[in-house]
Amino acid sequence: MSGLVIVGVDGSASSLAAVEAAAREARLRTAALEVVHAFLWPAPHAPLGPSPLGPPEGGMRNMVERLVAEAVERAGAAAPEVEVSHVVVTGEPLTVLEAQSRAAELVVVGSRGMGGFVGLMVGSTAVHLATHARSPVLVVRETARLDGPVVVGVDGSPAGDEAVEFAFQEAELRGTTLVALHAWTTWNAPLPAPPDPSEPYANPAEALGQEEERLLSEALAGHQKRHPDVVVEHKVVHGPTREALIEASRTAQLMVVGARGRGGFTGLLLGSVSQALLHHAHCPVAVVRGAAARR
Structure with a gap:
């Protein structure tokens, strides 16, 4: 042991x-x-x-x-x-x-x-x-359910990377699916390179969504290689982060978030998204701090 x-x-x-x-x-x-x-x-x-x-x-x-x-x-x-x-x-x-x-x-x-x-x-x-x-x-928070997926909030930041790894480990230990959720709005989405440099702000609406899909895939790639048996569902949501994660928690057996983040989770601090989940999630919530923060 x-x-x-x-x-x-x-x-x-x-x-x-x-x-x-x-x-x-x-x-x-x-x-x-x-x-x-x-x-x-x-x-x-x-x-x-x-x-x-x-x-x-x-x-x-x-x-x-x-x-x-x-x-x-x-x-x-x-x-x-x-x-x-x-x-x-x-x-x-x-x-x-x-x-x-x-x-x-x-x-x-x-x-x-x-x-x-x-x-x-x-x-x-x-x-x-x-x-x-x-x-x-x-x-x-409530009586833990023993079915449903593990859900992890992904923002692509180095600080949130350990939360993603923890979520993969939990899904593997529990033998369940991992839902990797990334929420974004037009206010916090990184702009892709414009198709025409002469029109720097002329990005088609779907380009932002495609950029967020790419960010999520890149954030998960290394972890998926280390945990090949974990089935991962990519979920990109155009909308507020807190509401998206709270809604996802309704059917989850565990919610995992980092203590700090950026991108889709701009300013992810306790007192913001993490604290909202601690107050309102419908399943247990794991908060994972990055190595730099623990030091």
Whole structure:
């Protein structure tokens, strides 16, 4: 067994759904799974054990042990063959998971939470990790579907190239089709060379679409050679990127995007297309940062 998948848990229903998704990801990768709970200890003199006036199973320490045990049990039920460990780390959850991501192939979190991950909502932990983690981050928005394609947003940028590779790997592991989607508008499409230099702006309307088709094919070519068994559907959409990807997520089992991009995904930053997907996608969303950004 090689590799490590990490899942952040806090006892919420969202984090337990993330545990199940993380267990399946670990099984696909033949990787180990580590359940991580970040715990902010109370004031120095506050009792961690049960109160003398309360039930023996009370107290913060017992609560943490129960929620971690439930998460480990849920992981074992979802993927019995996966080696599952757990750790309770003292510290602020965002900082803890970012540090844990340095040793992981993938970090998985739910989109909302409570308890140890107070206020775990899209816009806090999920977005923070997608922005700063050293590994890809999978945010589980809804109950993950086990059918449908993997969809990847492609813009042809060097920053987005690792997201494309990650998507090919996921499609290969899952044994499903990869839909490579590139959205463009007349405002962000690179202009091809004009057919008549004397009329530099006289490009026929279809020339822009052909240029976008070429960009998508070139962005996929090297990855297709490395993953020849993956069936790829090229999808070029003339329209807004966010809407195109959100619509594609309705039938997908996974959506993959880069953290930054250009071209059809001009200004692809968390807070733009990626954040829109974290808020509105109908399937889990993986955000993959490029190597330069991780450094």
